Amino acid sequence: MSESLFERLGGQNAVNTAVDIFYRKMLTDDRVSHFFDDVDMEQQINKQKGFLTMVFGGPNNYKGKDMREGHRHLIKRGLNDTHVDIVIEHLGATLKELGANDKDIQEVAAIANSVRDDVLDR
Amino acid sequence: MTELNYDGRILHSIEDESVLDCLLRNKVDYPHACRSGVCQACLIKTTDKPINAIWQDGLPDTLKAQGYFLACQAKPTNTLHLKKPDTAECEQEAIINGLTQLNHNVIRIELLTENLKNWIPGQYLNLMNPAGVSRSYSIANIPQQEGYIELHIKLKEDGLMSQWLQNTATVNTRVHIRGPFGKCYYIKSHKPSFDMLLVGTGTGLAPLLAIAKSALNEKHQGKITLIHGGSQDSDIYFDEALQTLASVYDNFDYIPCVLKTNGRYPEASIFNKTLSHLSPNIKAMQVYVCGPSDTTTQLKTKVFLAGVPSQNIFSDAFI
Numbered sequence: 001m002s003e004s005l006f007e008r009l010g011g012q013n014a015v016n017t018a019v020d021i022f023y024r025k026m027l028t029d030d031r032v033s034h035f036f037d038d039v040d041m042e043q044q045i046n047k048q049k050g051f052l053t054m055v056f057g058g059p060n061n062y063k064g065k066d067m068r069e070g071h072r073h074l075i076k077r078g079l080n081d082t083h084v085d086i087v088i089e090h091l092g093a094t095l096k097e098l099g100a101n102d103k104d105i106q107e108v109a110a111i112a113n114s115v116r117d118d119v120l121d122r
Numbered sequence: 123m124t125e126l127n128y129d130g131r132i133l134h135s136i137e138d139e140s141v142l143d144c145l146l147r148n149k150v151d152y153p154h155a156c157r158s159g160v161c162q163a164c165l166i167k168t169t170d171k172p173i174n175a176i177w178q179d180g181l182p183d184t185l186k187a188q189g190y191f192l193a194c195q196a197k198p199t200n201t202l203h204l205k206k207p208d209t210a211e212c213e214q215e216a217i218i219n220g221l222t223q224l225n226h227n228v229i230r231i232e233l234l235t236e237n238l239k240n241w242i243p244g245q246y247l248n249l250m251n252p253a254g255v256s257r258s259y260s261i262a263n264i265p266q267q268e269g270y271i272e273l274h275i276k277l278k279e280d281g282l283m284s285q286w287l288q289n290t291a292t293v294n295t296r297v298h299i300r301g302p303f304g305k306c307y308y309i310k311s312h313k314p315s316f317d318m319l320l321v322g323t324g325t326g327l328a329p330l331l332a333i334a335k336s337a338l339n340e341k342h343q344g345k346i347t348l349i350h351g352g353s354q355d356s357d358i359y360f361d362e363a364l365q366t367l368a369s370v371y372d373n374f375d376y377i378p379c380v381l382k383t384n385g386r387y388p389e390a391s392i393f394n395k396t397l398s399h400l401s402p403n404i405k406a407m408q409v410y411v412c413g414p415s416d417t418t419t420q421l422k423t424k425v426f427l428a429g430v431p432s433q434n435i436f437s438d439a440f441i
Contacts, residue, residue, distance in 0.1 A: 041422045
């Protein structure tokens with residue numbers, strides 16, 4: 001298969017569709033929704049599009065430093081490994097809804113997992 | 123470390139510092155207010171390329187093409203030669219033509235100015251008084267048709283602009299305007315049959331009024347529902363004009379609501395009112411949310427969770 005993961009998942013259109021599904025899952029999950037209190041949806045959607053593009057293996061401006069700084073205030077509010085697991089869980093469920101296969105879902109999860117230490121500032 | 127050339131000085135920005143922060147750290151008294159890319163007060167210009175699109179988000183195309191960007195949003199990695207905005211390029215003069223009180227805390231002004239077609243209903247502009255005070259206000263009418271720009275100004279006890287307008291400004295006073303900015307305006311469509319929900323509190327009514335007027339003017343076919351909320355009855359204004367509009371157009375509904383009523387308007391939370399007026403075709407509807415950011419932030423999330431796609435939710439929060 002010559003197509004990249006990002007292309008297989010549907011490229012930018014897939015990101016645009018996935019972001020609404022994914023963010024709704026996050027906002028309705030009591031285990032993580034409190035991290036999004038008082039957050040402006042528009043800005044958050046833009047950030048999440050960047051995140052999804054990255055984990056889908058698309059062209060992105062991912063910087064570990066930004067991930068660290070963007071989440072540091074949340075670590076003070078208790079962000080830990082279990083929350084990263086929940087993100088990966090919702091990511092997988094989102095992709096399943098969009099019809100991705102298990103192998104691709106695993107690949108996305110692996111990319112998401114690779115930034116865990118940046119997010120948790122370790 | 124990035125080099126910034128400004129006013130004959132060479133400044134060095136430190137890691138992750140915005141152009142605005144770098145200027146301020148170097149004791150340059152650069153205009154700014156919101157620091158979040160909304161108010162446009164920190165508009166600045168460069169002749170260097172490339173300019174990151176994020177730095178120019180929300181600017182009119184004419185300003186983008188001339189190298190303008192927002193100092194608070196820019197974290198450059200290459201040397202930039204910076205210039206203050208050229209007044210002739212981004213500002214124009216306007217004359218106050220009318221000044222009336224709409225209710226206990228809102229005044230309405232009419233501005234006469236040139237090139238009215240550039241001032242898009244629902245977008246916002248920066249109003250500058252002769253003392254150099256600048257504040258953002260939404261365009262509340264269709265300037266090109268009506269011959270003037272209408273603004274609704276919330277009166278604040280400690281508000282430099284609103285106090286100036288109430289106590290000092292008169293008809294024929296000259297001001298300057300810059301803009302227009304923002305994403306809240308009616309988007310013409312080939313199939314204007316989707317339903318529109320316009321929700322706001324206080325002077326958030328201004329852009330919604332303009333959007334409703336332009337949609338009706340463009341013969342929008344879908345239903346247009348405007349919900350205006352307040353704390354008390356006296357916060358609601360323009361109700362008679364809106365009720366008249368609702369009786370003229372079959373597809374326009376006007377719904378005022380207040381948190382505590384003395385009997386004049388229905389008592390309801392704007393969140394509940396909003397959720398009970400979502401379109402049956404929720405995926406196609408458009409929602410415009412305007413007003414103070416504490417309410418709009420919540421409203422946007424609630425309509426999104428109810429099923430409105432994020433790309434169909436439009437908002438310029440007041441800050």
